[in-house]
Amino acid sequence: MDWSLFLPGATGWGDELAAGLWLTLRLGLASVLIGTGLGLLAALGELSRFRALSHGLAAYNVVMRSVPELLVILLLYYGLSFLIMALLRPFGIDSFIEVSPFWAGTLALSLIHAAYASEVFRGAFQAIPKGQVEAGLAFGMSRFLVFRRIKWPVAFRLSLGALANLLMTTFKNTPLVSAIGLQDLIRAAGDAGQNxxxxxxxxxxxxxxxxxxxxxxxIFQMRAETNLYAHLRRGPSA
Incomplete structure (x- = not known):
């Protein structure tokens, strides 16, 4: 194998591969952070007393989990352009508006990630023993304080493993953005192979x-679980 092909420079492809890796990391990290936040909000909405909101979010999750990820990316990339143009047309702006492929891909992957993260969080919140919540309310805590001190810490521990799996899944979905013109790691490797x-x-x-x-x-997941479950480890026997 000619290792010089992986070096940066005029004769190597190291620059292109590094740029593709950097885009993959930025895209994956942004999608995970945004999607996890949206998933948490969606889970809270599903568990709320507002039936219309709860049913609407449940329907959204079913739809997003039922369609191919590539189709979501393509629909958002091309659909956002038409939506923005339709909103600007009453102001006399008729020119074509092109959406940034990076942010369209980020939004699509975030919405997909959120649909799965919402189910993870919803199951975690429902698994919290009701006695812990009732005890917090009995001590005079407000509902927000109960959420911050009891519900969220317990739900996060319960959902950590599934969220870690979703993190890997979202990163593995990043090559799909090559369909809208982004030069991710896989596409950069393909271009290098073609040449x-x-x-x-x-x-x-x-x-x-x-x-x-x-x-x-x-490694990050194992260390996080070690720290989160440190209180469950037994101390030295007397």
């Missing part, structure tokens, strides 16, 4: 990079 005819070598390099990312996520 050098060494597809296998560049895709193997992408495989190693994705495995390294997954390993780092796994």
């Amino acid at each position: 050098t005819k060494l597809y296998f070598q560049f895709f193997i390099a992408s495989l190693v990079i994705y495995l390294a990312i997954a390993a780092l996520m796994q």
